[in-house]
Amino acid sequence: ETGVTQSPTHLIKTRGQQVTLRCSSQSGHNTVSWYQQALGQGPQFIFQYYREEENGRGNFPPRFSGLQFPNYSSELNVNALELDDSALYLCASSQDRGGEKLFFGSGTQLSVL
Amino acid sequence: QKEVEQDPGPLSVPEGAIVSLNCTYSNSAFQYFMWYRQYSRKGPELLMYTYSSGNKEDGRFTAQVDKSSKYISLFIRDSQPSDSATYLCAMSPYSSASKIIFGSGTRLSIRP
Numbered sequence: 001e002t003g004v005t006q007s008p009t010h011l012i013k014t015r016g017q018q019v020t021l022r023c024s025s026q027s028g029h030n031t032v033s034w035y036q037q038a039l040g041q042g043p044q045f046i047f048q049y050y051r052e053e054e055n056g057r058g059n060f061p062p063r064f065s066g067l068q069f070p071n072y073s074s075e076l077n078v079n080a081l082e083l084d085d086s087a088l089y090l091c092a093s094s095q096d097r098g099g100e101k102l103f104f105g106s107g108t109q110l111s112v113l
Numbered sequence: 114q115k116e117v118e119q120d121p122g123p124l125s126v127p128e129g130a131i132v133s134l135n136c137t138y139s140n141s142a143f144q145y146f147m148w149y150r151q152y153s154r155k156g157p158e159l160l161m162y163t164y165s166s167g168n169k170e171d172g173r174f175t176a177q178v179d180k181s182s183k184y185i186s187l188f189i190r191d192s193q194p195s196d197s198a199t200y201l202c203a204m205s206p207y208s209s210a211s212k213i214i215f216g217s218g219t220r221l222s223i224r225p
Contacts, residue, residue: 004156033210040121042201042215043157056211090156092210099210100145100164104156 023091119216136202
């Protein structure tokens with residue numbers, strides 16, 4: 001059974017640029033959720049994808065968008081990067097939109113300069 | 114006021130001690146309660162999951178939920194240096210990842 005993997009591990013961008021983060025779900029899971037974790041804070045829900053469709057969105061602007069592919073891997077895209085976007089981005093996979101047993105990846109640390 | 118409050122610590126205890134970690138919350142609709150452990154530069158790892166009130170035990174870990182007081186706890190017995198991490202409480206009104214609210218985490222350090 002493979003775990004959740006995320007790439008890249010670290011990323012440095014400048015304000016105004018665009019970034020794509022990738023996530024490979026745990027084997028057998030059809031739901032992926034993305035979270036933003038600022039330093040010293042808990043993860044904040046960005047959005048969730050279930051069977052390739054968006055299934056819930058947190059309080060994040062439209063410049064945060066995502067995709068889920070038929071193999072249940074996923075991407076998080078952020079356009080027009082702002083300094084406040086600097087954070088650890090986590091993806092978590094689960095089965096059938098369930099939230100009580102999330103399996104997190106190690107995250108992508110994004111720095112916006 | 115945040116929906117979920119958690120003391121950020123840091124909390125430092127000697128090896129072998131009993132550790133008590135706590136969260137309070139304001140939303141009486143929360144039914145699902147979770148504790149995650151997060152090591153430095155890693156993603157959170159689910160430790161305990163409880164539905165509604167009561168206690169749940171798993172090895173050295175015990176989770177307690179008191180819905181009347183809107184208060185949850187995680188106890189770690191016989192603490193080990195490998196338990197040093199940030200502990201996040203999380204809760205949700207129903208079983209959906211989209212509705213989970215995380216606490217800000219408590220940093221725990223176990224001294225050998």
